[in-house]
Each structure stands twice: as C-alpha cells, then as structure tokens.
Amino acid sequence: MSEQRIAAEDLTAAVRIHADRVHDFLRRLGCEPRAAVDVVEASALDLVETAGSTPKQVTDVVGWWFGRARAIGATVAGGSSGVPLGGGLLSVDVDQQRIAEALEQLPERERVAVLLRDAYALPAASVGVALGTDADAAMETVGRGRLRFLQTVGDDLPSTGGHPVELGALARLGMGGPVAARDATPRRHAQSCATCRSIWDAQERAHRLLAGLTVVALPDVERDGLLGRVEQHAQAALPAGALLLLEEEDELEDERPSRLLIPLYVLAGVFLAAVLGVVIGVLASRDGESRATGASDSSDPGILPPVVAPPAPSRSPVPSPVLSSAPLPSPRVFTLPPSPSPVPASPSAAVSTAPEPAVEPQSLTSDPTSGPNGQTVTVQGAGWMPGSTVQLDYRNSVGSTGSRAQAVVDSRGRFTTTIAAQDPANFPGRHVIRASNGIDPTMETPYDVSG
Numbered sequence: 290m291s292e293q294r295i296a297a298e299d300l301t302a303a304v305r306i307h308a309d310r311v312h313d314f315l316r317r318l319g320c321e322p323r324a325a326v327d328v329v330e331a332s333a334l335d336l337v338e339t340a341g342s343t344p345k346q347v348t349d350v351v352g353w354w355f356g357r358a359r360a361i362g363a364t365v366a367g368g369s370s371g372v373p374l375g376g377g378l379l380s381v382d383v384d385q386q387r388i389a390e391a392l393e394q395l396p397e398r399e400r401v402a403v404l405l406r407d408a409y410a411l412p413a414a415s416v417g418v419a420l421g422t423d424a425d426a427a428m429e430t431v432g433r434g435r436l437r438f439l440q441t442v443g444d445d446l447p448s449t450g451g452h453p454v455e456l457g458a459l460a461r462l463g464m465g466g467p468v469a470a471r472d473a474t475p476r477r478h479a480q481s482c483a484t485c486r487s488i489w490d491a492q493e494r495a496h497r498l499l500a501g502l503t504v505v506a507l508p509d510v511e512r513d514g515l516l517g518r519v520e521q522h523a524q525a526a527l528p529a530g531a532l533l534l535l536e537e538e539d540e541l542e543d544e545r546p547s548r549l550l551i552p553l554y555v556l557a558g559v560f561l562a563a564v565l566g567v568v569i570g571v572l573a574s575r576d577g578e579s580r581a582t583g584a585s586d587s588s589d590p591g592i593l594p595p596v597v598a599p600p601a602p603s604r605s606p607v608p609s610p611v612l613s614s615a616p617l618p619s620p621r622v623f624t625l626p627p628s629p630s631p632v633p634a635s636p637s638a639a640v641s642t643a644p645e646p647a648v649e650p651q652s653l654t655s656d657p658t659s660g661p662n663g664q665t666v667t668v669q670g671a672g673w674m675p676g677s678t679v680q681l682d683y684r685n686s687v688g689s690t691g692s693r694a695q696a697v698v699d700s701r702g703r704f705t706t707t708i709a710a711q712d713p714a715n716f717p718g719r720h721v722i723r724a725s726n727g728i729d730p731t732m733e734t735p736y737d738v739s740g
C-alpha cells in the first residue's frame with residue numbers, strides 16, 4: 290500500500306489560504322488575541338509534522354488543521370472576559386455584532402460546525418474531520434447549529450410538532466446549488482410539507498447570515514513571520530511536489546520493475562534483441578526454419594519501457610482535491626488595528642477558566658425509573674432545541690405500546706412532562722421512553738416494569 294503523501298508546496302499554500310480563517314476561528318472559540326496567533330502557528334506546525342511523519346492521519350489537510358487548532362485552542366481559551374468579538378471589536382457593524390454574539394451562545398460543537406461550513410465555506414467532509422465525525426453527521430450538526438443560531442438572533446423556530454425532519458438533507462439543501470441525488474427525495478417532500486419547507490427556509494436564512502461573517506485576519510505584524518516559519522518547516526519535513534510526482538509514478542508500478550532498473554532492462558532488451566537477431570538470422574539462413582516467435586518472447590523486457598513511461602496524468606498530487614475543492618468565498622477580511630490594550634505576554638497567562646457552556650448537554654431522564662405497569666412517569670429533558678416539540682413514546686421490547694405524550698421545549702432547552710407507563714400487552718421488565726423532536730438526536734430513558 291502506498292501512503293498518500295503531501296507536497297510541501299500544497300501544504301504551504303493551504304496554510305496561506307486558511308491562516309486568517311483559523312485565526313478568526315480561534316478568536317471565536319474564546320482565545321485572546323496573543324493566544325490565537327500562537328495557536329495558529331502551533332497547530333500549523335503540528336500539521337506539518339504529522340503530514341510528514343504519518344500522512345495517513347491527514348486525509349484532509351484543512352479539516353485536520355481546524356481540528357487541531359480547535360483542540361489546542363480549547364486549552365488556552367479565556368473565560369467570559371475573553372469573549373472577544375461580540376460587543377467590542379466589531380461593534381462598528383451592528384449586523385456583525387449580532388452574528389458574533391449569537392455564535393457565542395451556541396454550544397461549541399455547533400459553533401465549530403456553522404463557522405466551518407457557512408462562514409469559511411469548507412466542504413462537509415472537512416467539517417467532519419474537524420469535528421471527528423463524517424460528512425453526514427457534520428451536516429446534521431450544522432443544521433442544528435443554524436436553527437439555534439436563528440433563535441438566538443430572534444427568529445422563532447418553525448414548529449415541527451414532532452414531525453421527523455431530515456435535518457442533514459435540509460441543511461445541504463439550504464446551501465443552494467446543485468442537489469445531490471440522495472437529496473432529491475427529501476427535497477420533493479419538503480416542497481409539499483409545510484413543516485420541512487419552513488426548516489429548509491430557516492437553513493437558507495441562517496446560511497446566508499453566517500456566510501456574511503467578517504473574518505478577523507491575523508495581525509499584519511505576525512503574518513509574514515508565521516507563514517515563513519511554517520513554510521520552512523514544511524520544506525524540511527515534506528517532499529517537494531515534483532519529487533512526489535516521480536515517487537508516485539513509482540508507487541503505481543509496485544508490481545513492476547523499479548524505475549531504476551528500467552534502463553537496465555532496456556539495455557538488456559536491446560542487447561538481447563541484437564544477439565537474437567543475429568542468431569535468428571543465422572538460423573534462418575541455415576534451414577529457413579522460423580524461430581522468430583520464440584525470439585520475440587524472450588525479448589519482452591524490451592517492450593516494457595513504453596508501458597511504464599506514460600506519467601499517469603490523471604493522478605494529480607494527492608491532496609490537491611482537498612485543497613482546491615473548497616469554493617473560497619473571498620470573505621470580507623477585517624484587519625484589527627494594533628491592540629490598544631496590552632496583550633498577555635504568553636498564552637499561559639490566558640489559560641483556562643473553562644468557558645461557561647452556553648447550552649447544557651442533551652439529556653433525558655425519567656422518574657421513577659421502575660414500578661408497576663400503568664404508573665405515571667415524569668420525564669425531563671435538558672439541552673434540547675428551544676421551541677421544538679418533543680414527542681414521547683412508551684415502548685416495550687417489540688415496539689410502541691401506544692402510550693404517548695408531548696412537550697414543548699422552553700427557552701433554556703428544558704422540558705418536563707408526564708407519560709403513562711401503560712403497556713396493554715403487559716410485558717414484564719425493560720421498557721423505554723423514547724423522545725424525539727425531529728431535530729435533536731432521538732434519546733431514550735428506561736422504565737423497568739416490576740411485579
């Protein structure tokens with residue numbers, strides 16, 4: 290198996306293109322100005338090192354870099370006082386201020402997803418790499434983040450009434466552009482379903498708003514030095530593009546003689562052919578018997594070079610699809626004036642008052658968790674999409690018992706309701722209460738029937 294390798298030039302180009310976005314990303318994850326610059330560089334150098342030592346890990350250069358910046362950034366992100374971009378620096382622009390403040394309200398994972406997909410226009414696959422998941426799951430997170438974002442800027446969540454929503458598909462459709470084959474069916478459905486249509490509209494609205502986010506660029510005084518150091522490391526740790534192309538041709542020829550041996554085969558072939566030609570000539574002239582077939586077989590090596598030679602033009606250097614596939618939206622880049630207030634001398638000065646999570650993790654609990662058939666159970670949820678309608682379904686090992694309930698999630702993401710743990714089939718043992726709102730992941734909480 291040949292490892293995919295990344296050329297120094299390609300990696301340097303990717304760093305150059307995305308450095309401002311990674312910087313903006315870190316600021317919006319709560320890094321102080323000095324810490325953000327340091328983490329841009331540290332994560333870029335990690336990228337170089339990993340691409341050089343274990344390129345297999347870096348299947349997506351840009352996604353990997355954002356993921357690494359996210360991880361390091363989390364260790365140096367400041368507390369609430371460090372939340373940098375909402376009220377202060379961009380307050381010249383009311384829209385930008387609203388967007389920045391709404392982003393700060395999102396759970397970190399959703400903030401990462403919408404920043405990468407909407408504000409920086411990275412492909413879904415790259416977003417998945419940065420989140421440690423796949424492209425489909427990433428788009429569901431984008432879809433949820435957009436809905437929460439809209440609520441935070443004051444839009445009402447379209448009521449789903451618990452109607453299941455294909456959030457990932459609607460999130461993709463909300464980008465506009467060509468429709469993937471697998472999204473054709475959800476699209477047809479959404480065109481005639483008011484609920485899904487309204488979620489689709491919401492996706493479009495949020496995407497438009499977020500795509501207009503102003504990117505806070507690396508400070509000019511830092512950029513050249515930082516990019517220079519990354520380039521230097523890349524040249525030391527990674528092969529040059531031209532060299533890589535040659536190596537790749539060789540790797541394509543795994544089963545065949547190595548490149549260095551080819552000239553020998555050619556020489557040997559020519560020599561053999563010459564000798565055989567003489568022999569055949571002699572034989573033929575002797576008795577007219579043709580041995581030519583045998584002779585041409587044994588001169589096979591002479592045929593090899595033409596097979597080997599074409600440099601497989603379809604195989605471009607491996608990372609280029611990843612690097613070039615992001616339609617770069619030339620975001621409005623906002624360069625900060627030199628900071629008037631002194632910045633902390635080292636990132637460690639800004640270390641870790643863990644930022645207050647804006648949203649609780651999603652949960653579902655029942656009380657009591659066991660008892661007789663027919664008991665009334667209180668069900669509580671937290672971390673659900675505010676404004677959504679949660680459907681509850683009491684289920685035995687076969688399926689729904691038919692006992693259901695419904696609750697509307699409050700503005701803090703919580704709900705409380707009751708459901709009858711009533712199983713007409715009178716199954717003993719483990720039952721579950723399943724909760725879904727069509728938007729958040731479905732959850733279950735157990736209820737064990739005793740006696």
Ligand SMILES: [Zn+2]
Nearest residue numbers: 452482484485
């Ligand atoms: Zn629908």
